[in-house]
Amino acid sequence: MTIEHAVPADQAADLVRQLYRAFLARDPGDGEVAVHIANMQHDGAMAAVSDIIYSQEALSVRAHAEPARPSLPEGMLAISRADIAEVVAYALEAARHDAPSAYEVELRVDDVGRGTPLAVVLRDALQPPQLPQESVEDDASINRTIEIMYRMALGRMPGPADLENWRGAAGNGGRLSNVVFGIGESAEAKLIRGAFDVVPGIKVQLAFEIVLGRGAAAAEVDHFRRMVDKQGSDISPLVWQLFADEARRRLLPPQHANDPHLAYIFGSRGAVTLADWRTGKKAVAKTAIKHDVLGFESVVRLRPAEDCVVSILTSLYRGGAFIRSFLENMTSQTIFRTHCELIIIDANSPENERAVIEEFCRDFPNIVYKRMDARVGIYEAWNIAAEMAKGRYLTNANVDDIRRNDSFEIQAALLDTLDFVDVAYQDVLYCFEPRLPFEEIAKRDFRSDLPVVSRYNLMEFNSPHNAPMWRAALHRDVGPFNQSLQSAADFEFWLRCRAAGKIFYKVNEAHAAYFVNPDGMSTRPDTRGAVEAYAVSRELYRKIVSPMLVISDEEFLARVDEIDAAPLREGRRYDIVQSALLALGTRREGVVA
Incomplete structure (x- = not known):
């Protein structure tokens, strides 16, 4: 999360120099100042301050030398109250080798608020403690x-x-x-x-849910937990920081409007535009697309079956422009006639797609068509189709998307072969022109870069977003799609699956294409996706984040010591646990030897 963007460059440079003198006992070079100013503008003052104070060099200075007693320059800094409190707390802790009380930090922050330069406050904080003297308080x-x-x-x-x-x-x-x-x-x-007698990470999660209206991702819990752990029962700095960040987001003009001709690359922070697509179309050579995922040597095999294996769920509304190309694509699948059924739920569409569907039904009796008497949402249609499904595997197919002709076979063979897998997904290709053959789309090769689903990255990327296949039994275990949502019910369903311990598997082959439809549910300018994703995260993130990530540092280290004494005692908790496991493994290898 971005915390602060309002520190001017000259004041940011002053802060960097103050911190280097205080915690590294030297002046920074011009290059170091430039790097930290850039970090401050991108990540916020508090993150940049933490990078300096907890750098390896600063830790070494703190461990082997007396804290520096700098002569600090004067000057007020335009940073938030929470950032000032963080800097003051770090300075006091370094000078005294003990965490300051929230009361003392608050007094010094109040001094800054009344006009005392931050440099003076830091200088006073780093002075050696004076002998107590009798004084008279008025x-x-x-x-x-x-x-x-x-x-x-x-x-x-x-x-x-x-x-x-x-x-x-x-x-x-x-x-x-x-x-x-x-x-x-x-x-x-x-x-x-x-x-407020709850562990620090829970306080962070509650603050996000109450103030921002969304859940805190694992990285956010890890980032803010240390600050809350220092403050004890006082979470007002965190609450104020979240409030200020949200107020800024609402009051300032949005940085990015939803552009229906732009698609963010799943699994990355990049994007592809209609202009990129048109340029790529001219630039890519016309080469044949070769693939043989289920070749002779493959260990993945589709089991012979006499009954339906795959049920394809499709919601249809205003799909007249796509219905023929969609049905041609579905019926050309290698296993469509022998292993599949296509269930089309017509959500009371006004475009008479039924005539084209009935034409295909004459040649393919495994196409099931049901027209509703009233308009239903996409996820309600999927739930209706799932109830009707005969297959042991389910997949969704949108009428404007395209699959390679072996797409269903690849997914079904994987689930047949790997009994422990519950959901199969893959990278997808992006397309900006409707009804193109898959081979033409593949020649542009604009593809996603999805990660292998883990406990936490599903919060960052909805990896199974487009064209996954899953076991029908999942709906018995975790329930149907949440049909009260218009755009994010698949994201919510996958999070429920992850919370229930279900296993996701990525196929390293982009055999599905995603049409960036400017009128589609998730791409049109008035999409509800972000609003619904907030509500979903508020409901489910706390069920997924491990208790080991939310407890205090002291309790966490005590738990790790039950495994083995970790050589690494600070830093990311993942790294600390890994160091303990390596120490345990090394010790046991020595015993065996």
């Missing part, structure tokens, strides 16, 4: 301390009676520190803390 200072403690510990301002009570405690021979402790450990404060 009423105004005591009142302010009480107000800050009430706001932090109790989430409210003190009333007149509260102020009088605590002022009296401080004035009758008591210490102000005891007043601070008394408020923080009061029954009311403990009751409030109890309401």
